[in-house]
Amino acid sequence: MALLAHRFRLPIALLLLGLLLAAPAAGLIDAYWARTVMLIAILSLLVSGLNVVLGYAGELALGQVALYAVGAYVAGYIGVGLGATDVFLALGAAVLAAVAVGLVTGIPGLRLGGWSLAMVTFFLVILVPNLIDVFEPFTGGTLGLATAVPTLFGAELTGDGLYLLIVAVAAIWFALVRNLLLSRHGDVFLVLRQSPILASVLGVSVYRLKLLVYVIGAIPAALAGALFAMLDGFVAPETFTFALALSVLAASVIGGSTSVYGAIAGALVMQLGQQTLTRFQDWQLVIYGGFLLLAGIVFNRGLAGLWHDGLAAARRRGLLPKAPAAAAVAEGEAELGTLDGAVLRTEELEKSFGGNKALQGVSIEARPGEVTALIGPNGSGKTTLLNLISGFYRPSGGRLMLGETEIGGRPAYRIARLGVTRTFQTPLIPKDMTTRAFVATGRYATHKVGIATALLRLPAFRRGYRADDAEALRLLRLLGIEETADRPVDSLALGTRRLVEVARALASRPRVFLFDEVGSGLDESDLRVLEHAVGMIREAGGTVILVEHNFPLVLKLADRIHVLSQGRLIASGTPAEIQADRRVLAEYTGATDPADLEPAEPRKGGR
Amino acid sequence: MTTVWAGLATGAIYSLVAIGYNVVLLASGTFNFAHAQLLMAGTFLAYTGAVTLGLPVLPTLLLGAAGVAVVALLEERIAIRPLLGRSDAHGALITTVGAATILDGLAAVIWGREPLTVPSVLPDEPLTLLGGTVRPVDLALIALTLLTGVGLHLWSRHSLLGLASLASAEDREAAAARGINVRLLGTGAFVLAGAIAGVFGLLVGARTYAVFDLGHSLALFGFVAIAIGGSGSQLGGLIGGFATGLVYAFAARYIGAEFPQIVVFGVFLLILFLRPRGLFGAALERRV
Amino acid sequence: MLSVTGITGGYGDLRVLREVDVSVRAGRITAVLGRNGAGKTSLLSAVAGLLPSVGAGRVELDGRDLTGLPPHRRIRAGLALVQENKRVFHARTVEENLLLGGYALGGRGLRSPARRAALEQAYERFPMLRERRRAPAGSLSGGQQQMLAIAQALMPGPKVLMLDEPSAGLAPVIVKEVLAMVAKLRDEGLSILLVEQRVEQALEIADDVAVMEGGRIAASGPKNGFDDGAVIREIYLGRSDERLTTGKS
Structure with a gap:
């Protein structure tokens, strides 16, 4: 993943984001398209959560929709029932509730691996209407729940304001999840998905890390739910169907599950497909299923994979500048120092x-x-x-x-x-890792950069990385294979x-x-x-x-x-x-x- | 006792799903998420045979068995076969969900989204048995499910093909080295599972209606049955299914109509938490 | 009886066999020797049709071309393989294992006359198996499991028996017993392809020898060319003795 880090990516991304945020206010898009953008943002949050779980922990979680419902109802209820309409409160409460549900389902669901998490989370989706019924005083039952107008610092948030909020929340989430996945933690998630045995040699408790990843994946779903409640002003059980769960899964595999921004691409395809194809309703299940089959069999890296392949091809042909190699680390003597051996x-x-x-x-x-x-x-x-x-x-x-x-x-x-x-x-x-990054995962048990530090890219992150990279490079030099540092590690010969x-x-x-x-x-x-x-x-x-x-x-x-x-x-x-x-x-x-x-x-x- | 009969009848359907999961799991090592959809297809074919075409019972059963067996064969060819020999183990996780979704969608397109009533082939007069009432058709469902489960169990231990299936579940390569055609065995298992689902379409449909999203709850409860009974064990799946049905019926009767699913979910979580080993996918120690 | 020519193959991208030629004469033992990782097990897998990717090469059994056939067709044609590590079915009983070994025999029933006869023969050859017939195979000792694996492979009456390190992990007495059994099978007319790490003992019973290294055949021919012990040193003590002389630095 780190292979793709370019220097000029950030300014362009910020520019595009600024354009997108300003679009409705500047009259670039009308209300219909503004709503479409908001719906895509919400759907991409749902898909992103699934990507983290499916693409990085290697577990199939079908319950994004249930967590979506949790977010929507919690945000809706604290607004109407408790009068807490502030968006930060609503988002915060939604996230807390989703984390709780994530733990309750993840702790038993991840004990075995294989299909058990998929089934537990699938069950959760099927239970949504039941639970809405049981908690009718809070949820309004089948009639639905009209939510209060959200506020930000006391001011009501509607129209363009709401648009800004939804797009900004999605943008912030994607920035955070990118920071997480393009960090040592993300590298270790990849190891976890491909080889639990290797993960445990790195000192990682497979079960706990999977649980952590699963719970992280619950967060954007809850955010999406809360935002959806604000957008529609009304929450009803019909929204949270298994068909939606399938469309999230289909969007994930179309975009590419093991990617950060594939979620946006997948959500875009799904949302536009639903809005533009009139026959879509009748055939939607067949189409989702077809996407899943296709993605599972032929192109299992999704649109993100095609994009990366395209970039790589363009670079090979000289159409694009080569990705800059990470700056060489300060020369160090290739010595091992002392090791604290034990009997x-x-x-x-x-x-x-x-x-x-x-x-x-x-x-x-x-x-x-x-x-x-x-x-x-x-x-x-x-x-x-x-x-x-x-x-x-x-x-x-x-x-x-x-x-x-x-x-x-x-x-x-x-x-x-x-x-x-x-x-x-x-x-x-x-797979999908440079030699340097792989060697650095060896330091994960003593890796001092916490998840929060990585998410926020604090100075300690940079220091920790420099130390990791320097150490990895030093060891590679020690073994005389320094030149492999930036090559994909799975491309190397056996020796x-x-x-x-x-x-x-x-x-x-x-x-x-x-x-x-x-x-x-x-x-x-x-x-x-x-x-x-x-x-x-x-x-x-x-x-x-x-x-x-x-x-x-x-x-x-x-x-x-x-x-x-x-x-x-x-x-x-x-x-x-x-x-x-x-x-x-x-x-x-x-x-x-x-x-x-x-x-x-x-x-x-x-x- | 009426509640017990109701629980057993519902449980029989869950047992059938568990049996279908196990047949395929044992022979090919694949968990076929779409098996419940095969049962759903069976109920629709029973409707088509008995109502649309007005066929007598036997041809309807044959239509169901043949039809669903073909669907299962297609599923194996399209969603499972291309993945064989791949190192990435969770491909089938996606493709069988895909196959299930396509079947849901096709059923909705072909037969519509409204539930269809599958006629009961036996008289509707309830019988009084052991102090409870039960419809003859439900009684037949319970009895035939028991017969199928026990029969498959015995068959897998006392026939060449059954033993071959158990052996290839244990070690596919070693089975192949003994001259067992493991691929054909896997395909055969899909066809067998499909045919069983097809035959039971008439009895299951009489209890549940034929409806395109029938597969969802059946998949779940069938999986709970497996979690209770242990994967790969036909008798375990049979018992697990009946147990799930009883829990469901008693929760509905004594707690309230909204609760049975929630109670079963609770039981499911508890089992996964307390007895994960030996339930689904026995952990093997030799893994390095 | 068995002739393998120019076999190339491996696992995915990983090539482990490069143009390997090996043959077994009728009623003789060919021993394949070589260090760990030389490709011996892969060679047997390739002959049995179990190697995931086989590029080029030809496998012929008794004049019949087996190239490209799936494993079960090769077994039916008269090939038998005893895999490394005594791969018997642990959860099944000894008798069930034997019956499964006879899967390729005719007859629909589990106990068809052909299978019943083969079973009786197996029990005569290995009386210990008759005693333990109802025990799960996993409860047998290592040596007993190895005997069971061989008995299983013999069930369909193969023309060529391939054995992958039958002595691995067994006590010396048992090793002797196993290899004596192999020699006896040869004397009864069976053709045998033997992969073995106990070079001395393998050479004792072998008629022909092939030495593998780095996925290729490094040397092959009748046994008497390999009798002087040099081959053992080459295989186990390294091809170049230079490594020894460099010593510790």
Whole structure:
């Protein structure tokens, strides 16, 4: 996303917004078009909320319409029933109510993922008429609720004033949501959608972050509801139908769910479609459904995706200036500094899957400033041990200690926050992100820029970003892949991806590193860089645990080697001891007569 | 007891939806959001067969079964098949909602937006049974739903195709390596689910009317049934559906006409909150 | 019996196989050796039709062209695959697993005569499975699961059996048992494509050898060309010994 940040975007956007705000007063558009603009603004708020949830948290929420109703009725009621007509009060109350509804539905709805949130929120939409009935004294039931004239600082707000308010609220929301999504938080949302496993390695509680994103998505829906109540002066149940929910979903996928401004494009298409096509009413459901099918199957990035592709194509052909690369960060010495390594110890660790004992009574210790290698044939339990340490499996027995803290059975994100990081055999690399941004997500657990700071782009945001970027760039330089910093990270080759993962792991300045088959798929030069990096972590005082098939690499890097076989530890020792241990080599290669195997005397001059 | 009968009859419909979800889920791993719409289509075809064309019962049932099976087949081809093999898992989330919406819309265009009365094929005289009254057609609905659910359960454990479906639910690739045609199995499941929905159109329609947005509440209550009974379990879905129907009927009877949906919603949230695991989508430990 | 020529393929953009040629003679064992990530598992997947994207290449079984066929057609044609990690159906019983293994056999019923006969044969070959026939497969030990997986693959009476690291995660005694079983199957006339990491033991029973590296076949031929132990060092201790001599810096 950050790829697209241009310098000249802000003035143009402000100019357009100014023009739009002034349009009715200046007589550029008549009342019909002013109302259309207001309706598009309101619809785009609804769609934007869904985009945040669907496009960034990867959860389908159909309940925008219910939250819309909540906003409308709350704003309407406090105006009529309590006499609080001030727009800020109305908007504020609507938002609070929507957040409450978001929590009540999100907490159970997000427990499982998949379809449960979709169903909970769908249910909410179907319940709207019921709830309006039940709360008839407040809502006016099926007859509807006439709202009071909204006021701003005591002055009544109608006509052009209301227009200004609605467009301004929408503009402010989009500015805020842009600031949020084009920040480290937005990057982490993207990771969350694509790989919950990676998110937990970054120290993120998947459940809580999804809940947060879902609740954030509820806010614009409530704002839209409150604004709608002000615009129409009347709220009735017929507005909040499932058909509207579907049109919001269709608008989201047309515009492109994983985008900020796609919501506006989608809302525009939907609103104009409804107003101009006379046969639309009869066929609207078929049309919405068709859009969903089409978007789901062929163009799942929506209009925003087409726009970005168009921009990229124009740049390639030289029709547009290239996006300026982010300014290089001050040169720093590519050194790691010191790491606060911790002792990681397993005591009689056990793990079984059904009747299959994957790990039995394994006790190892990994110390700071040392490289501890785990080797053994396939299926010997190496990766199981790694998954236990990083919290993806719960131990069936024994203890797992980080320093003096027992970490066995804790969720992965908590273990990550305690300073245990890892890489994966097949690197987990997200889409739509630059290498630099991805490496910087490694710092998310200690990221000091809060959501509010990011929303408002306070000075601390800039400082935090500069620090993140500088660190990311420094690590990339350390690994000799600085030139990939501004490339999309998923465009990199396997070998480079591994190095990027190492950089991501280093970015969190962890206490314990777990490397899962980090050498596999690397060519000689990449391998050398990697060896260098592991050496540096060790020198810096980090605790390194290496699971590796490449025996020469292990001999070269490890201070201590543990050999696993059939889930048990069969030998531990220094590389020299292990190399001399014929039993180990026999176990490893399956030699029946270990004497066959000369312990690989180094031959001079290679082959 | 009359309330119990009413609850069971409504619950039978929810069980049917849950059964349909499960048939497809087991064989193809897809949650077919549009299954309730297939049942809706079944009620309309029953109306067309019995009223518009004036067909006797058997041809009407056949029309429903064949018609809805074809619709389900089309849905699988258009909304599910193109997504197979894609890494992005939530494509089906969008496309099955799309398919459901298209079916809603087409039903509204073809049959209009007003509810149509599907005639009851059995005498309308209510029976008195176990101290409550129940219409024969509702009794038939309950009995046949039970029969279908239990039958599918037994079939899935004691037939080659049933076992193949359970196996491919557990590990699709391993199933393919055993010579099971997993694609055909998936398509077959859609057709079977469609045919069942079509056959029941007549009985369901007699209880609910045929109306284009029937699918919405059925989808929800069918899902609640699954949440109660556990996904992929035919017996669980059967019980979950009846339980949901009973909760609905008792809430309507003792709390008030506006409340049954709200009460079911409350139960749903509670279940998701208290017993999320083992309900929908069992969590597998091997995930790295 | 089985001949694979010029197979290229992988997962999406990721190419893991590059023009791989390998063949199995009738009634012989071809062992495919190589380091982790060399493409051995992908090769078996490609032959079985399970690899998501296969670019070029040809798979022929007993003179019949299987190229482009979906997996179930290949199984029906006489190919069998025992996947890595003993992929049996954990929730199903041993007997159900075996019956599913015989899915490709004729007859509509679950216990058609053909399947019943194959089941009886499997129980004779692996008496342990008969004892545990009603137990869920997930409750078996690793070694038992591996035997079940092999028994499953044998159910339809294949012409070529492909085994992916059958020794992985098993105790040495069991490994011996499993590999002895593989040799016995060969002696009964079955053609076998064996992917194995225990080079020594694989070489003991193999007739032909293919060594993979970086998604290609680095060397192949009859076993006696690979007998001197050099191949093991090459595979497991790295192709260039230079890495060893550089040592720690």
